[in-house]
Amino acid sequence: MDISKTLRDESKSLSAAFNAAPVQLAGHGKREVRVLKEAFAGAGDHVASDMYGAGEVIEEFQAEMAEVLGKEAAVFFPSGTMAQQIALRIWSDRKGSRRVAYHPLCHLEIHEQDGLKELHHLQPLLLADKDRLITLEDVQNMGAGIACLLLELPQREIGGQLPEYAELEAISAYCRGQGIMLHLDGARLFEALPYYGKTAAEVCSLFDSVYISFYKGIGGIAGAVLAGSADFTGESKIWKRRHGGDLISLYPYIIPSRYYYQQRVDKMGQYYTDAKELAERFNACHKVVTLPEVPVSNMFHVHFALPREQVEPALITVSEETGVGFTPRLKETGEFSCAYELNIGDLYSSIPKAKLEAAFGLLDRLLKEA
Amino acid sequence: MDISKTLRDESKSLSAAFNAAPVQLAGHGKREVRVLKEAFAGAGDHVASDMYGAGEVIEEFQAEMAEVLGKEAAVFFPSGTMAQQIALRIWSDRKGSRRVAYHPLCHLEIHEQDGLKELHHLQPLLLADKDRLITLEDVQNMGAGIACLLLELPQREIGGQLPEYAELEAISAYCRGQGIMLHLDGARLFEALPYYGKTAAEVCSLFDSVYISFYKGIGGIAGAVLAGSADFTGESKIWKRRHGGDLISLYPYIIPSRYYYQQRVDKMGQYYTDAKELAERFNACHKVVTLPEVPVSNMFHVHFALPREQVEPALITVSEETGVGFTPRLKETGEFSCAYELNIGDLYSSIPKAKLEAAFGLLDRLLKEA
Structure with a gap:
């Protein structure tokens, strides 16, 4: 086994890239x-x-x-x-x-x-x-x-x-x-x-x-x-x-x-509005749809019409180049598709719009080419 | 109902006297x-x-x-x-x-x-x-x-x-x-x-x-x-x-x-020694025996050969006059007897011996006369 390659793979993992990103799309922050x-x-x-x-x-x-x-x-x-x-x-x-x-x-x-x-x-x-x-x-x-x-x-x-x-x-x-x-x-x-x-x-x-x-x-x-x-x-x-x-x-x-x-009980309206806005950003990308298409709460699922092995490097690249972490893991939903769950919390509304646009712009380009 | 009497009774309860006492015999201190x-x-x-x-x-x-x-x-x-x-x-x-x-x-x-x-x-x-x-x-x-x-x-x-x-x-x-x-x-x-x-x-x-x-x-x-x-x-x-x-x-x-x-794991020997010493003090009092007579851990039960209604005022008086709290409650074990459980912790070893002697001296006198 090539240990140096394992270490490189580890450092390139989606989970590592997500945790290293200065900004996360979902949640309230780390459980610590x-x-x-x-x-x-x-x-x-x-x-x-x-x-x-x-x-x-x-x-x-x-x-x-x-x-x-x-x-x-x-x-x-x-x-x-x-x-x-x-x-x-x-x-x-x-x-x-x-x-x-x-x-x-x-x-x-x-x-x-x-x-x-x-x-x-x-x-x-x-x-x-x-x-x-x-x-x-x-x-x-x-x-x-x-x-x-x-x-x-x-x-x-x-x-x-x-x-x-x-x-x-x-x-x-x-x-x-x-x-x-x-x-x-x-x-x-x-x-x-x-x-x-x-x-x-x-x-x-x-x-x-x-x-x-x-x-x-x-x-x-x-x-x-x-x-x-x-x-x-x-x-x-x-x-x-x-x-x-x-x-x-x-x-x-x-x-x-x-x-x-x-x-937080009074912030649920904000989370809901944020979820609808964020889902729009996802749905504007190639090969991505959210479920539901228009969220009815602070949560939705993000479905990619691509195999996990192709989405992971795209999300890692977006994390590394724009500093925005999307998810630590993807679930395979079929041979050519994968998905993850997203719950909006305190973090989303503090992300500058320009950063979001850079992240989604890059994601869209990478998925389109994939 | 005479509310002022209820309030007096409340302030005279064993539990209130125990909680007000500056010193407690057992345990590590309050759960807070x-x-x-x-x-x-x-x-x-x-x-x-x-x-x-x-x-x-x-x-x-x-x-x-x-x-x-x-x-x-x-x-x-x-x-x-x-x-x-x-x-x-x-x-x-x-x-x-x-x-x-x-x-x-x-x-x-x-x-x-x-x-x-x-x-x-x-x-x-x-x-x-x-x-x-x-x-x-x-x-x-x-x-x-x-x-x-x-x-x-x-x-x-x-x-x-x-x-x-x-x-x-x-x-x-x-x-x-x-x-x-x-x-x-x-x-x-x-x-x-x-x-x-x-x-x-x-x-x-x-x-x-x-x-x-x-x-x-x-x-x-x-x-x-x-x-x-x-x-x-x-x-x-x-x-x-x-x-x-x-x-x-x-x-x-x-x-x-x-x-x-x-x-605390290394203090168990101290608690055990303290429990044996404290049980001796109880057993030297009239109408009190401990179970076991010589403890084999940090705990023992204190049995009074008197009804609860007679032991409670004695313990309240001891608390109020010497500042030593024995227990917040007594369990009736028969028509003419009651008891409570005691677990030695950090508190016992910090009580000055003179204070213990005053408390047990008074308890013995009160129980003897009861």
Whole structure:
């Protein structure tokens, strides 16, 4: 093996070029210790830890989030994986049915090592095709015996698409009529609000339970909230203990969640506008389309009609020559195509327009020639 | 209701008196934000977060703990509740038996809302009586079909008792001979080492898997490590994801765990010596005995042969008059008795002897007259 060549290849990798670029298109910046230190800089030394779910630091934030989401109560969880399995389990137990329904690319189906099946023995029905949203018709055709339907807003794995609000209302009304519980995977709920022009509480009023995350658009360290009626959240605390999530101290996640929530919840409109502008820049390039073509939140997917081996050197060149990093990695989506996911955060709006034009101008030329 | 009386009662509560006392007998100090800030003061701003179990900050600490415990590999978990259920599940699956064995006051039996049964459907056999340790004879009489035996060292709920090391070796040899997996609940393993005069790796060599905690004697914020063979820990990572414990970032617990481990692991001998001295002071008082009478770790239980309503005012008076806080709460153990648990940490050795003598002298007089 030629070590010097390996080193050259390493230094030429997309990930290395991205990390070395002085400017990144997406996100809020690197996930590093600074993020925690900034959140704690204003927290008093003698603020008491939460203790197994009790104490001001957790109870106040839970009450605040319950109000924001328009629900009776909320519980802070270390992860959405834990919170959502538990939500579906509670509704399943109450309805006396192990059958739940969700999208084929739901987080529970593809990112959780089948925890829902292995720990809770629930049987998910996969609604809709992988590449489109769940429709009212899908829901009407689910068949009998579904305890709970989970909807993810926006649907991340297809670029963050959203159903029209009227369709969402119709699905909610149908489920209520049929006694089917409706759970919201709102990992990116705040990011979806500017498109809908609704408050979080308005959207959540269509659902019986809701999960939100604090490290997507909010940019915290980790953590989630599960909200619903007080009896639902009370039961969720028992399951949180069973899962091993009722930690003696969750404040290392709660204080940053609250800090970054306050910093960023009002910036979601800006991120959405920025995402639409950035998607236009991509769509103006040869052999590039975004999904959705016009974003409906702060996120979209970038699809290249070229094999990964041809896109990587183009993105490396753009990084090195213009100082703009696009992505650390590309996913092969076929023999002659690749893609990546992009979430707009604080960084985009601070990039000078001239720099963006230089970067996209060069990218377009390189892809056209490729 | 007489509100002014309630307020007076509140200010006279044991918990309030304890918190107001300038000196506390047990522990390392209050659980508050300062604990996190101190641990992060020396951490560089640009230290990268772990990402879903990968990255230097988690991998280096796991490797360090694997070496300390003499095991092939180790995995950092948010909680021991999660780590231990998973350990028992893995051994149960491998042995093809749902039956495991542990002490009747095992953490999994009394503090976890039956997660082991509700999530993993394991069937625990409760060995020994509640008020004594598991013996070799108990283990020999378990009957066939036990996949895994869990031993807790020291056995917290009976004051932190330890079996003699020869008995531990005999139990381990018996289990190996019978093909029974042996798991160590080592929440307080480091605290037990001075009594045994053994290293952590020596004790762990008797076990197939081991869990340790970072917020007992070590005094971190939260977090646990599960160690064993590489195939065992590899499987545990899959279950960690299923439980919702494979967080995007665990560094808010890992960095403090490492920091306080380095600060305190060598102080366990001091805590043990202090615990023996302090137990002597309690045992010299009227109507007080400690369990064990002579501690074998940094912990013991304090039992009063008086009803809680008589002990509380005595402890409040001692706090107010001498400035020494004993405990924020007492547990009723019978109609005429109560008790509490005590864990020696950094605080005890800094209390002037004269202050201790004043506090115990007054306590003895008050209890004698009660």
